Amino acid sequence: MIKLLNNTKGLTISSDDIQENLNISEALAINFIPKHTFTWHNLLTSRTQHLKEKLGLLTDWNVPIDANELVRMDSILNSKTKKYQKNLIKINDLMHTGEYKIALERVKSMFGKPFNDGRFMFPYQLETAAIMNVKDRLINAFDPGLGKTLTTLIGIASNPKNKLNLIVTMQRNMNDWIRELEYLGFTKDKDYIILTKPWDMKKVNGIKFHLVSYEKWSNERIHFSDKPVHLQETDEEKKWGSRDLPEDCPVCSSEWKKGNYICNNELIHVHNHIKEIRRCDFSVISKKIPSLSQYYDNQYDSAAIDEGHYIKNGDSQRTKAILRIKSKRKYILTGTPAENGVADLYWLLGWVTGFSPVFDDLYSRQKDIIKPYSASGKVGYDNFKAHFSISGKRKVLDSDSMTSQLANEKDLWNLLDSIMVRKRKTDPDVAPHIKIPKPNVVRQHIELSTDERLLYDEQLRLFSEWYQGELKKKADAIHEGTTYKISSIAITAWMDKLRKVASCPWIFENYNPRNSTTAKIQFAETKIKELLKANKKVLIFSAHIPTIQFLKIHFDNIIDGKRAEYIDGQVNMEYRWDLIRRFQDPNDPLSVLILSHRTGAESYTLTQAKAVFLFDLDYNGKKIEQCWSRAVRLGQIDPVFIYFLLSRDTIDINMHAYMLSNNQTVDTAINRAAESLKVLASQFEGETKLSGFDPETFAKEMLKSGTKRQF
Template sequence: MSKDASYYIKNGDTRRALAVRRVKTRTKVALSGTPAENGTEDLFWLIGWLTGFSSRYDDPVSDMSGKPRPFQGFGKAGYDHFRDYYGGGKKRAVLDIDSVQARVSNHEKLWEVLDSIMYRKKKLDADVQAHISVPKPEHHRYHVEMFSAEQEMYEKTVKAFSDWYELELMKKEAAEARGDVYRINTIEICSWMRKLQQAASCPWIFPDYDASKGVKTAKMQFLESKAVDLLRRNKKMLIFSGHKETIEYLTLALDNVVFGKRAEFIHGGVKKEDRWKLIERFQDPNDPLSILILSHRTGAESYTLTEAKAVFLFDLDFNGKRIEQCYSRAVRLGQRDVVDIWWLMNVGTIDVNMHGLCLSKISGVNLAIDREALDFEEIAEEFEGDALAVAKSMDMEQFAREMLKSGTTRSQIA
């Protein structure tokens, strides 16, 4: 099975996965550079398919007697057990993320399972580096202090979320008093999470955003200054965002920010053939297309954009490995220079929560598959920002931990 196809069966309920499982064959091989993207639970259906959905692996959850019970099959129950046992237990709420904790558990046992079916080669392996030499990128985790207009807009959104949630709790309490069951709609909560992301990323889309206090946001001003510096030195750049509104706005704002240097975008609404034309233009060092702005989902595809010398993550995705795949468009075979990767986060917003979530998920997958968790002390040295206007001798690890706690907390909502 090809790299892309093997990843697509991570969800066993999709038509693609069901079609693959109907194929009868004596030998099964799956090729993938990213066998798990969002967490160790992504391995569940892949392991099942490779082993023929046999009972070869016991259900990791034991019964009350402490004895392993028979595997309950590769259905929802088996998936839930696999996630709870190997994936770090129950999922933590995004607004509870205030530190970096590898999202994995019982990984030594998982290694035994993977050793029996997986042959893994990494970029840092000596024999791989002998053929693939790509300079290590430099990460800048930049924390931005918002301007007053965007700060007010974000606080309004938090307050609206809080009011809605308080009303839902009242409905739940009333239902319980009647002996009924009332569940707060998870989809609605996810919708509010997206609103918080938009308030932090593109507050101008909200009707009550006070543009009279300044149209540009702090992130936008920082990005524009970096773009001017890079383009004047004839260096091309990539920008990633999860919001269509942000992607299209940034394209308009940055097109010709330096005369003659053009900006274009690629998201799900752009036709495949047009995407490839834009990529060809971007990869041509003589073409004026110098800024390419992509969505997380589209940008994580297997494009080669090695003309980029800087990557800006304007906002983040819930999927940490997808973020890695985004900046890997520039950090790949063919890249001859050190690429600067800028993680832009507004202090006091869900941006910070998303950053902690991404780091935790990336660390969990790395530990589960490559047996190497992220080095937080090393990551702490990458933290930068407006809040860091102090002496260089400060404790960077302490600063990093404080920044990870500077997001939106559950107490602000509930």
């Protein structure tokens, strides 16, 4: 008699009788039924014959089947099929169902009225909250500044099935979530708590929300050991630290390897005249405390992951910690689901779908193998990338056009239609409510000064000579039958030098300028003075700390009484929030705020800014978009001028083209539309070598006016 057993992977067919087991194996082989036929994934996604008919083939081999077992398995399969089909429903179709309409009425009855301060939820927010009531898996991909946080809280709070809910966010965003929770009437320690220790995670009556930072959730805590007494110069320096490691190992006296917490030096130890090699193993750590994710116990009804684009790297501790969360309902918040390319979506989609049959491995399907993407290893990620990305890498110095790197976009759109709500500031159901004026984008080409040009060309020549030498080493290695790999880290370092020449040339010893400022600063100064005289505030973004610090000094009091400050990663959170508060106060003299790209990509509201200057660029175009979105967001009432400052015939132009190319891929994947060359051409300002004007030719020419790869 056949036994039908079910587990998390699928059905197992077996028998207690040895002969029947042999008959089962032979029947499956003769009828070309592979083992994966009875996985849940195959049973749900394949359009083959009914389970009963498949198993009926075994009766011809004298293997009896219990009818009650078939009924039981059919019931389980039907339940899973309903859930699978529900997850496949496109969101637009879902909004026509009775279940959605009931959920929308419930959301409106709870949160549809104006709040005490007169604010109210926009229709697109109420609709998304209702979708969250019906969809157990959802990516909230509103543009930055459209209210993802409040919408998500309302979606969770309005669902009666959500008794205890986990929210994971960056530490710097914790205040935003607390503010919105309390805005909705939730009280700390009564309705929500902030997780800091493992025992905080237990269920407590009345507590509805658990907030935790990515840092606490994914990072283990390290306690450092005491230094030897003779090295303890002050009370504050009694223990080792991540920035205070030994120069030499206190035990074996070997040189301490930078960044290590344990000495791996091998020592020769003689015991009974026998030499043994032993590792030193001296450690500066006294103990490690696991991250909070290690104590996760499936107790949450829902989980919301803020800044979901931070889990794009499957090898990072952050992503691994998020993958441990297996709640009944899963939500991701991100204004930029994919930053560098479509492959960034893999782990987001994997976590939110649970790597279920909904997330089908289309690359393997081409080979007639039906299976979901794998949550472990690189196979799933590589297959996803192979199916949705055009093969080949774009080189920064070869970037002279905007080219999408997306493949099989319709397959991707079909998946996203069922799992992602995308709202943009310009959408017809959003724009009339938020009334954010369209920004004026200016891509300004700036000619380097003579001194800057000499420095840049010299650095480019040195880069070329170095690279030629590396190519020779590689050719020699091939000739000798060995291998030699050119260091990508070294190449990046050389390119970083070129970036800094175009941004902060004064840090180079051989830079001898005739002017005290650079061509970029001179252009920015003219514009910023005009803005400050009109009592308008300004944001400046840069990738380089020397640039940020210099610009603060340069623009501070450039118009009497108008102050400048900067924020980078080293500025503590308390002072950072004080600067933001001051900048947002129209009567405060703080009028120029300079931020690093990384800091600028954080979720701050800086709507007092009426102009944004992107002093230099990042390879990640969506990070740059997040920077200027600090000003172009809900609450902005004026058109904001956005200036891209691009030094002509430098790596600035190459990075700009590379960034635009990545944006083309991401915008096509997520928004199904990308910026045209005609629109781009209208944004360029600066001299061009063309006598006539054709928008596409003009845009292409401007994109090409960067550093040519002559080596």
